[in-house]
Amino acid sequence: MDLLTSCKDKLAYFRIKELKDVLTLLGLSKQGKKQDLVDRILAILSDGQVSKIWAKKSAIGKEEAAKLVDDTYRKMQVSGATDLASKGQGTSNCGNSKFNVEIDEPFHSDTKVRCPCGTSLETELMIKCEDCKCHVWQHIGCIIIPEEAMEGTPQVPDVFYCEICRLSRADPFWVTVAHPLYPVKLAATNVPTDGSSPVQGVEKTFHLTRADKDLLAKQEYDVQAWCMLLNDKVPFRMQWPHYADLQVNGIAVRAINRPGSQLLGANGRDDGPIITPCAKDGINKLSLTGCDARIFCLGVRIVKRRTVQQILNMIPKESEGERFEDALARVCRCVGGTATDNACSDSDLEVVADSFGVNLRCPMSGSRMKVAGRFKPCAHMGCFDLEVFWQCPICLKNYSLENIIVDPYFNRITSKALRGRYNRD
Ligand SMILES: [Zn+2]
Ligand SMILES: [Zn+2]
Ligand SMILES: [Zn+2]
Ligand SMILES: [Zn+2]
Incomplete structure (x- = not known):
């Protein structure tokens, strides 16, 4: 054969x-x-x-x-x-190796189907979360919802993260500790015939154990309600439906700070309200309604607060983030040359900087950058002071903390410029 x-x-x-x-x-x-x-x-x-x-x-x-x-x-x-x-998970998403013939490598312990629809049935059309520690499978039909009803199957993203993994990247100041309520989809309760947005909502309970309560007694722990738009173009952020009405154990909790009718722009983001004061031992009731045509999911998590210093410590050191030559090549690419041009092969930074002028001010704070940071996947040369951890202020693309590096090129300029200034003073 x-x-x-x-x-x-x-x-x-x-x-x-x-x-x-x-x-x-x-x-x-x-x-x-x-x-x-x-x-x-x-x-x-x-x-x-x-x-x-x-x-x-x-x-x-x-x-x-x-x-x-x-x-x-x-x-x-x-x-x-x-x-x-239960053992057959692939490994291609872990690290950079595209191909791994070592089929006996320790696989992820099990194939999990966790979908905001609530069922864990395996179906033909499923998609796997990119995150190496997660690898959860979800039903494509449940989570990839096209903006407008289209014919055929909706466009499946190249890189897909489940809601839990999107959430963990949405705000580096909160670390997820537990999920008393895994994401559940809001369901339309009333679809008006006049074309206005349907009323949608969900009612759920979640359970807090004594151990949870002990944890919550500590200052840095809290219970947070969160909501996300499924298939949000900006993946790493929370978003609540229009006119969100959230209640925890019958107590109204303010979910959003914007007016209920206002759309969340591409560079906006919602927060998840802390509901620790209204949560109790045992069974808690949670309800959310909104007036929106898009599909959302709601969850509850226990979070631990990170300090700014803890977050800064997670960013790789300049020497581990990117080679200086790569940073210089990008700058040259952006100003129209190549790294092999005479102007660029000259390692004298002042000359390079003089020839096209770089902005050393942070677009966020407007003041001179102390530590120039960037998101690794960004193609442009602009940097920002390491103070935003979720969205590039230059191209507005949505990234997470794991993508942040120190820009070796800009950092060398800023530190030289600073030193020059100190020497003069
Ligand atoms: Zn599903
Ligand atoms: Zn993996
Ligand atoms: Zn995931
Ligand atoms: Zn960018």
Whole structure:
């Protein structure tokens, strides 16, 4: 039997999960119907396409791909399919390695389906959270909600984070300690026929244990209600529906600081109210209504407050964030040259700085930057004083603390400029 035929036979036994595992390990897309996934794997096995794709990065051939199929199949036989299902998480999202043939590496302990719809059924169309410690699966139909009703399946984002992982990146000052209420979707309770926004809401209970209460007695711990727009274009922020009306144990809690009718802009964000004073031991009642056509989810978490200093300590040291040459190359790219231009290969910073003028003022505070920070994925050269941890004030893109680095280029200029000033003084 040739490679293709034997793999085809084995793939026939695979469920969606095993197919996705193999695709993950191959670094290929896991989206689509079951047959699409099978076809994608077979395409690699049939013409060695994979070796073309990865010729530069690694020497992956169809033999390796066949070995993955074989290994997965043998594991299904040895441990029983259900057992395998609980171990079969892929690893491609961890670190940078696109491909990992080491199928015996310790996998994430189980495949979790946690969806704000409340069911944990495995369906054909699921998407996995990017976060390495999470890897939770959700139903695409439940969470990828297009802004306007479109035909066919909505656009699935390249990088997807579940609500819990979005939340943990939304505000570095709050560390999630526990989830007394995992996110639940608000449901439309009244859809008006005149085209105005439907009333939506949810009523839930959450439980606080004695241990939770002991924790909450400490000053730095609190209970927080939070709300998020599903499929928000700005992923790492909270957002409450229009005219949000939140009640905890019958007590009205102010959820937002903006007027109920005002839309949250691309650079705005809501907070999650602290509900510690209205929460009690045991069962607590929570309700939220709003008047909004979009889909939101509501949750309750126990949080621990971080200090500014703790957050600053989490940002990698300048020497660990980015090489100076890379920073210089970016600056050159942004001013229209390349790193090999004469002007740029000159390491005399004052000359470089003189030739095009850089702004050493923080766009947030307006004063001279002390430590110039940036979000690593930003393409522009502008920096800001390390004081914002969630959104770039230059391009307004939404990032989280884990993406922040010290800009070695700007930092060298600012420290030189400062030193110059001190020397004069
Ligand atoms: Zn769901
Ligand atoms: Zn992982
Ligand atoms: Zn997640
Ligand atoms: Zn930016």
